[in-house]
Each structure stands twice: as C-alpha cells, then as structure tokens.
Amino acid sequence: MDIMQIRGRRVHLSNLHTRDGYGNGPITLGCGVYREVHGREERTGESIRGEIPTEELIRWGLRKGYLKFVQLREEET
Numbered sequence: 001m002d003i004m005q006i007r008g009r010r011v012h013l014s015n016l017h018t019r020d021g022y023g024n025g026p027i028t029l030g031c032g033v034y035r036e037v038h039g040r041e042e043r044t045g046e047s048i049r050g051e052i053p054t055e056e057l058i059r060w061g062l063r064k065g066y067l068k069f070v071q072l073r074e075e076e077t
Contacts, residue, residue, distance in 0.1 A: 001041060003034060003041065009033050009046070010033065010034045010035060010036070010041075011031045011032070011033055011034070011048060012031060012032050012034060012041075013029075013030075013031050014030045014031055014032045014047075015028065015029070015030040016028070016029055016030075018054065019051070025051075025054070026051040026052055026053050026054055027051065027052045027053075027054055027057055028049075028050075028051050029048070029049070029050055029051070029052060030047060030048070030049045031047060031048040031049075032047055033045075033046040033047060033048070
C-alpha cells in the first residue's frame with residue numbers, strides 16, 4: 001500500500017475514476033486516512049473525497065509536465 005504524508009495525515013488513494021466509469025463526467029477521487037498501530041495500517045474513519053473536472057485535470061497535467069502530446073506510430077493505431 002502506497003501511503004503518503006499529507007497535512008500531517010497518512011493517506012492512501014483508494015479510488016480514482018470518472019463519475020460513470022466510462023470516461024464521462026468529472027474524475028472522482030477518494031483517499032482513506034490511516035494510522036500505524038503495532039506495525040499495521042488501520043483506517044481512522046476519516047477520508048478525502050471529491051471530484052475534479054476532467055478538463056481541469058488534463059490542463060494541470062500538461063502544465064506540470066506529467067502529460068505530453070505524443071505521436072503514435074502507425075502500427076500502434
């Protein structure tokens with residue numbers, strides 16, 4: 001499990017998909033908040049949830065360099 005520290009909390013991405021699951025609508029995001037107890041991760045009951053407009057996510061990814069335009073070779077199409 002990939003747990004990251006955000007705002008003093010141990011957070012794990014639990015779901016990331018479009019609202020309808022077919023690429024339509026905003027991106028739904030959910031994260032669980034965990035704490036370590038005796039070497040084991042346990043959920044705290046707290047979570048991060050929300051939606052990110054797809055267009056905004058793509059623009060952000062391009063601006064930050066996470067996404068790039070690429071030309072597919074003919075055999076890949």
